[in-house]
Amino acid sequence: MATILEATxxxxxxxxxxxxxxxxxxxxSLTLQQGxxxxxxxxxxxxxxTLGFALxxxxxxxxxxxxxxxxxxGVDLATLDGEALREQRRNGIALVLQSGMNALSPxxxxxxxxRDIVRAHARDGEDVSRGAVHSRGIELLEKVxxxxxxxxxxxxxxSGGMRQRVSxxxxxxxxxxxxxxxxxxTALDVIVQKAVMQTIRELQHENGxxxxxxxxxxxxxxxxxxxxxxxxxxxxxxxxPSGELLRGVHHPYTEALLGCYxxxxxDEVELGEIPGSPPDLAQPQSGCSFxxxxxxxxxxxxxxxxxxxxxxxxxAACHVRAGHAGQPDHEExxxx
Amino acid sequence: xxxxxxxxxxxLTVDGVTKVYTSRGSEPVTAVDHVxxxxxxxxxxxxxGASGSGKSTIAKLVTASERPTSGxxxxxxxxxxxxxxxxLRRFHGNVQMVFQDPYGALNPxxxxxxTVSRPCxxxxxxxxxQARDRVHELLDTVGLTPTEQYAAKLxxxxxxxxxxxxxxxxxxxxxxxxxxxxxxxxxxxxxxRAGVLRLLEKLRRDRGLSLLYITHDLxxxxxxxxxxxxxxxxxxxxxxxxxHVLQHxxxxxxxxxxxAVAAPSAAG
Numbered sequence: 001m002a003t004i005l006e007a008t009x010x011x012x013x014x015x016x017x018x019x020x021x022x023x024x025x026x027x028x029s030l031t032l033q034q035g036x037x038x039x040x041x042x043x044x045x046x047x048x049x050t051l052g053f054a055l056x057x058x059x060x061x062x063x064x065x066x067x068x069x070x071x072x073x074g075v076d077l078a079t080l081d082g083e084a085l086r087e088q089r090r091n092g093i094a095l096v097l098q099s100g101m102n103a104l105s106p107x108x109x110x111x112x113x114x115r116d117i118v119r120a121h122a123r124d125g126e127d128v129s130r131g132a133v134h135s136r137g138i139e140l141l142e143k144v145x146x147x148x149x150x151x152x153x154x155x156x157x158x159s160g161g162m163r164q165r166v167s168x169x170x171x172x173x174x175x176x177x178x179x180x181x182x183x184x185x186t187a188l189d190v191i192v193q194k195a196v197m198q199t200i201r202e203l204q205h206e207n208g209x210x211x212x213x214x215x216x217x218x219x220x221x222x223x224x225x226x227x228x229x230x231x232x233x234x235x236x237x238x239x240x241p242s243g244e245l246l247r248g249v250h251h252p253y254t255e256a257l258l259g260c261y262x263x264x265x266x267d268e269v270e271l272g273e274i275p276g277s278p279p280d281l282a283q284p285q286s287g288c289s290f291x292x293x294x295x296x297x298x299x300x301x302x303x304x305x306x307x308x309x310x311x312x313x314x315x316a317a318c319h320v321r322a323g324h325a326g327q328p329d330h331e332e333x334x335x336x
Numbered sequence: 337x338x339x340x341x342x343x344x345x346x347x348l349t350v351d352g353v354t355k356v357y358t359s360r361g362s363e364p365v366t367a368v369d370h371v372x373x374x375x376x377x378x379x380x381x382x383x384x385g386a387s388g389s390g391k392s393t394i395a396k397l398v399t400a401s402e403r404p405t406s407g408x409x410x411x412x413x414x415x416x417x418x419x420x421x422x423x424l425r426r427f428h429g430n431v432q433m434v435f436q437d438p439y440g441a442l443n444p445x446x447x448x449x450x451t452v453s454r455p456c457x458x459x460x461x462x463x464x465x466q467a468r469d470r471v472h473e474l475l476d477t478v479g480l481t482p483t484e485q486y487a488a489k490l491x492x493x494x495x496x497x498x499x500x501x502x503x504x505x506x507x508x509x510x511x512x513x514x515x516x517x518x519x520x521x522x523x524x525x526x527x528x529r530a531g532v533l534r535l536l537e538k539l540r541r542d543r544g545l546s547l548l549y550i551t552h553d554l555x556x557x558x559x560x561x562x563x564x565x566x567x568x569x570x571x572x573x574x575x576x577x578x579x580h581v582l583q584h585x586x587x588x589x590x591x592x593x594x595x596a597v598a599a600p601s602a603a604g
Contacts, residue, residue, distance in 0.1 A: 043525040189387035194596040260526040264558040274527035
């Protein structure tokens with residue numbers, strides 16, 4: 001498989017006037033292979049959406065990309081600006097946002113939305129006549145399991161699930177190589193959510209685009225993706241194949257998160273919680289950021305921030321799980 | 337005091353309630369269709385269903401925020417659907433709601449102490465000093481300790497879970513007999529949900545409160561309710577002991593709801 005996206009040491013800071021900078025994404029490196037569907041999970045404020053927006057260079061002030069490279073399809077997006085960045089995005093990146101209602105203009109029909117996109121990004125000699133856009137629209141709607149008449153409708157005439165399907169159709173319109181889904185089903189009813197996720201999965205199979213699914217819901221992510229990145233306090237805590245995540249030994253944060261779910265049909269249901277709260281990223285961090293809430297934390301965890309090192313079938317950033325805790329030799333080595 | 341109160345808590349009886357919304361130029365919508373159930377003192381009943389199933393409308397009918405088109409809602413021997421004026425206000429002191437959005441439910445300009453002390457003064461007629469003491473008691477009950485520190489905070493200085501605890505403290509302030517919680521944990525991070533659910537359970541046990549728990553999330557319903565009613569398009573499609581209904585669902589809609597809840601343990 002070919003590498004489609006390689007991000008190295010990405011850093012994002014929120015800088016509010018008069019406030020301390022908040023270091024929301026800290027030295028994140030990751031590689032996506034073509035055709036992979038990767039989940040970014042974590043709780044509020046862990047940096048998952050910020051990272052998704054950074055990778056697509058869609059950050060808006062007060063958020064700033066303060067370091068790192070993002071090589072997409074052979075070009076470093078971090079070095080691009082203006083028209084060059086727009087051209088590179090047109091060549092391959094699309095974004096689906098949480099609320100289809102807010103992403104669509106209330107006074108434009110679905111077809112008008114599509115026409116705007118197609119014409120704004122038209123290539124030389126491309127047929128962007130009304131007729132061409134119309135037939136392209138019908139094709140796209142069919143892909144997202146919507147009838148052709150939706151093309152003439154306005155957002156308020158559609159249900160939440162249909163609007164989200166329209167957003168997905170629009171995202172597909174320029175045949176992107178990478179689609180970032182930011183909580184695409186969170187605002188939907190549970191049953192509709194299931195159906196929309198099913199469609200996203202099928203589309204990913206049929207069209208073979210690379211996907212990033214940002215979600216707070218580990219259940220949704222595990223069902224849909226091939227690989228899961230668990231984020232905590234602006235860093236990747238764990239990176240595992242989705243199928244493997246329920247087996248084996250993991251980062252204690254992943255374990256704690258898994259403990260917060262249960263099957264409502266089980267004979268005994270015990271729900272876990274994670275005491276404490278995530279660190280304030282406006283303060284300098286020392287040691288592992290999960291250590292204050294971690295039941296396994298040892299002395300070394302409070303002093304040295306662990307690297308993302310091989311664990312199980314993937315990687316995890318944990319001294320204890322990597323077997324480093326309590327080994328003075330390693331601590332010495334890390335300090336040097 | 338708590339024993340005495342438990343004995344006094346009346347049952348909530350919803351009997352054949354229907355609510356039809358009419359608006360000019362469109363078809364009438366039957367949001368709730370002949371729903372009946374009883375909530376015994378100290379018990380916990382869950383209303384579960386997807387969006388538009390009518391579960392929140394039932395909450396409005398039970399709190400007399402809306403009047404049923406037909407049927408009756410009784411709290412003990414009081415006809416809730418006929419309450420007006422002072423009697424309605426007295427009733428609201430007995431029945432309190434906890435809403436989904438702890439961000440929207442708190443005034444961002446008021447401290448926790450002010451927010452929680454208002455119902456003590458408004459419903460219980462306490463002096464400012466008495467109310468202040470009670471605020472600290474309540475914050476202690478909901479696990480926001482040290483209370484002096486939390487009392488002085490503004491909503492934006494609290495996490496989502498802490499805010500929801502403040503909302504619960506405010507609901508408890510006027511010593512209600514029934515709490516209606518409408519999706520109280522769905523906007524919270526999963527790591528905080530169990531704590532809030534455990535708090536609701538504890539209040540029910542310690543204070544003999546009745547709980548009407550409204551949700552689309554079958555897992556949380558399993559944790560805090562004894563019985564559930566599954567609603568679809570305003571109708572009760574299935575009801576019974578929570579564990580039994582979830583383990584042996586009879587209605588297709590209940591099965592669909594169970595399937596839609598993606599639990600990592602079941603995803604394998």
